[in-house]
Amino acid sequence: MVAPDLDVLFCGINPSLLSAARGHHFARPGNRFWPALHLAGLTPRRxxxxxxxxxxxxxxxVTNLVDRPTRTAAELAPEELRDGVAALEELVARYRPRVVAVLGITAWRLATGRARAGWGRQDHRLGGARTWVLPNPSGLNAHHQLPDLARLYGRLREPPG
Known part of the structure; x- marks a missing residue:
């Protein structure tokens, strides 16, 4: 689901086994991506x-760093994540979204070698786009609740500054 000149390109880590089987992003019932988008005001309905x-x-x-489906993202090798960032850079350079939002800090740190990267807007641009790192919406990620995700995702449309 990539098109030219998007406001925000969300980048998940990789598809779950269920998402791969269904052929749709964030398809697991416990995933909070779709409700977070709506609560953030990014879509008019869920x-x-x-x-x-x-x-x-x-x-x-929406896209993924790695195309290979797994039960959990922890099954991915660091090399797969690094290769994914290189492919994402090419995709972003071609389609020119305003913002890329990578959904998962551990994957971002491993993929980029930025072990101390934090949440939010990054100094590092990806393919020319402003880059953000936000919490993964997976139901397996209990550190961030739905209201937190909605608040953080909503910040993506704020003007730079």
């Missing part, structure tokens, strides 16, 4: 995973 092709209509897109 979309279902089967509606992921509708995202560009709202200036949004």
């Amino acid at each position: 979309l279902a995973p089967e509606e992921d092709r509708e995202l560009p209509r709202y200036g949004l897109g």
Whole structure:
């Protein structure tokens, strides 16, 4: 779900086994991506995973760092994540989203070698786009609740500054 000149391109780590089987992003029932987008004011209603092709209509897109589905992202090798960042850079340079939002700090740190990277806007631009690192919406990530995700995701449309 990538199109030219998006406001925000969300980048998950990799598809879950269920998402891969269904052919839609963030398809696991406990995933909070879709409700977070709506609560953040990024979509006019809560979309279902089967509606992921509708995202560009709202200036949004979604992709993954790694295409290989796994039960958990911890199953990915650091090399896969690094290769994923290189591919993401090419994708971003080609489609020119305003912002790239990587959903997962551990994956970002491993993929970029920035072991001390924190949450939020990054100094590092990716393919020319402003880059943010935000919490992963997986139900396995209990550190951030839905209201936190919605608040953080909503900041993506704020003007730079």
